[in-house]
Amino acid sequence: MAFPAVLKRRSFGETQRQDAWWLQPGAVVVGLGLASAYATWAALQADHYVFGGYLSPLYSPEVFGLSHHAWFQGFPSWWPGFVPQSPALFILILPLGFRATCYYYRGAYYKAFWADPPACAVGEPRNAYRGENSFPLIVQNIHRYFLYAMMAWIFVFFPIDVYRAFEFETASGGHAFGIGVGSFVLLINWLLLSGYALGCHSTRHVIGGFRNVMAGRPFQSACYRCVSCLNRRHMAWAWLSLIWVTFSDIYVRLCSMGVWTDFRLV
Amino acid sequence: MAATEFRIWRQDGADGEGGYRDYTTDVTEGMVVLDAVHQIQAESANDLAVRWNCKAGKCGSCSAEVNGNPRLMCMTRMSDLPTDRPVTVEPMRAFPVIRDLVCDVSWNYEVKKKIEPFEPRPPDAEDGTWRIAQEDVERVQEFRKCIECFLCQDVCHVLRDHHLHDEFVGPRFFVYNAALEMHPLDTRDRLAALKQDEGIGYCNITKCCTKVCPEHITITDNAIIPLKERVVSEFYDPLKKLFRVFSGGSRA
Structure with a gap:
């Protein structure tokens, strides 16, 4: 496949495009930058992540902690002293890794943060390029393992959180069914994250995309079609779930701090 | 009918030094970029090289970059382009130029x-x-x-x-x-x-x-x-x- 010609290299930002090509990568920088900064700050707080039956999704599941949601009370003795004792730090690597290696986000942040390229048909700042062909970006191929981990959130942790978000303490100290605004906040968070993870490109492959012949497997075929349907709006699911998980933490935090009131509907 | 300015890439042979040249032509309703390029070719640049065939978006011959965006010239309507600035037409940049808008693919x-x-x-x-x-x-x-x-x-x-x-x-x-x-x-x-x-x-x-x-x-x-x-x-x-x-x- 030897290429017979030497092509002229374009300089950084060089383009004949007349539209606002910088707008989309700019919006990604702002959106991902704000979400990352907030998640980091919130994860380091180790406080105000629980309000009654509500548990912030950034802290779910609370494996070690002090609230009534915790699987184990207190932090283990082997926890390094220089790391803040935050339950979020114990689990956040998995949802974070899932998003960081997601095919949609990869394309978006390569453009927005690395200018590789800054936008379609716009000149790049660097000559050298290795893509995902070698280390370090070849590690992105681990995505499906983060997906497997996310299934625990979709099918176990978040359903439990949503169930508990519909339980409220009674005057006698027991628990009874109820509905607060926060119940819906956490329910929507679960639905959006499910739409995002179940519509992931790796899910699409694992559920049936690896096959060339689907005929004769009606259940698998239906699952593949369903995942493909979600996948067509993967970018929207990715952003909506990111915005909502951030909002869910803000909601629980502000209710816990007494700034917002969680209105009971039932 | 409106006079519209174009900046078209001109290059004499694969090793020649290329550059943009300005042209003006009248654009009428329903024209696509390929029509305008053909009109310029007929009116003021008889030696302008452009590859085309079906003019229906099915042969894939008239690929070029219009205002910096890779497009088929025959499927790019002039009415969809801003006319307050010259319309730029250049060859595809990932392949060597044979002449003007024609690439070696x-x-x-x-x-x-x-x-x-x-x-x-x-x-x-x-x-x-x-x-x-x-x-x-x-x-x-x-x-x-x-x-x-x-x-x-x-x-x-x-x-x-x-x-x-x-x-x-x-x-x-x-x-x-x-x-x-x-x-x-x-x-x-x-x-x-x-x-x-x-x-x-x-x-x-x-x-x-x-x-x-x-x-x-x-x-x-x-x-x-x-x-x-x-x-x-x-x-x-x-x-x-x-x-x-x-x-x-x-x-x-």
């Missing part, structure tokens, strides 16, 4: 020859025919819409900016690979070639190829990423390897 044909061809399983019936379920063939039908305009190759930064033509075949040939590799009758294995010789790992999923495709093929989501996932299963997934050891090593 022969590299693509050489690449295509090296891709493992289609090889069907033995016929299903005694008369030498096969039976394929509609749902299985639908998946690869999309890829057959490709008209080989090479706009996806032009916009791909791996070819356009990094000039890795020797290590990377580009989106067009991932679509071609997908059409063969996902075909329900095909028996060949192209995954090792995709990983090693065709450089699928260079793709960093910018989706620019999908955006410029005049046939609206969902190149990235339906061809490249599914192929990347198959390459992951084959070469990077230890669980899958283990599963293959115990299941006898067959692929679906």
